Amino acid sequence: MTDQVLYAQLLYGGSGIILVLLGLWSFLVHAALLRKLIAINLMGAGVFHILVAIAYRGIDTPPDPVPHALVLTGIVVAVSATALALAFGKRLDQVDD
């Protein structure tokens, strides 16, 4: 049972780490603002994956609620930051024209 929990945690956490790395790579390599924004969101999704994996404690036991609350907070902050960044990008485009 504990092995199963560990494998699930490693699978989810490992995918989260891969998502973070892919996002970081895209953020560093691509110049376009929109691609950077998507990259940051991808990194955020990876971090949420890792937090949810840490909170997991088996299918029958309730998960650790503290990382779950952190993920909810993180999603809200990510959405607001993305919206603000999109508005900035739109305004920058208008100035360029």
Next chain:
Amino acid sequence: MIRPLEHILIPLGLLAVGGLLGWSFFLAVTGDAGERLAPIALARVPDSGVSNPVTSVLLNFRAYDTLLEFAVLLAALLGIWSLGSSGTGFQPAASVLDGMVAGFVPLLILSAGYMLWVGAYAPGGAFQAGALLGSAGVMLALAGHRNAGLPSEGRLRILVGLGVFVCALTGLLLMLFGDGFLTYPAGFAKWLILTIETAATLAIGATLAAAYLGGRPAAHPTTGETA
């Protein structure tokens, strides 16, 4: 051709970062957990007024944090508004899309109410309900309603500030009565949490829909409306 920075240095650095992250994650899940917050939080859930552990962490144990979260949403919207007015929006939808939207928006509002209520004892809560309300607004905007079904700017300002206002006011009133800031007295916790969550749901929904419009709402909300 191979550019050394993009194709060699950055991937190597990322591999190193990934190795470090993977190693520390492995240690975190296999090693001795030590004193974690989960047992303390789960043990206190019955005192928190709601039986869903995530909601009790969000709205009771870490209510301070949630108040600041409402403030982040509000600050982002104010930032968007300060960058200029929203565009002209999409053109009015054809009858099929319009009919679908007319059917879905009431359903979304109903589900938001359900989500808000069910958050006390099952996954759900103010943020999920607010997201549903916000998606109703996005749907209206996509179907050509210029203000996404939001009220005029004066009322919208009250609506988007409601979450921060109610949460902070509750905290300050509790301080007046001798409890700490956002420390709920026993017996009242459920109703205080429900009040804050209701205000927060409305505020989050309005904020998300208004943020989707991408600027300050137009001066005449009635022009451009299809309904």
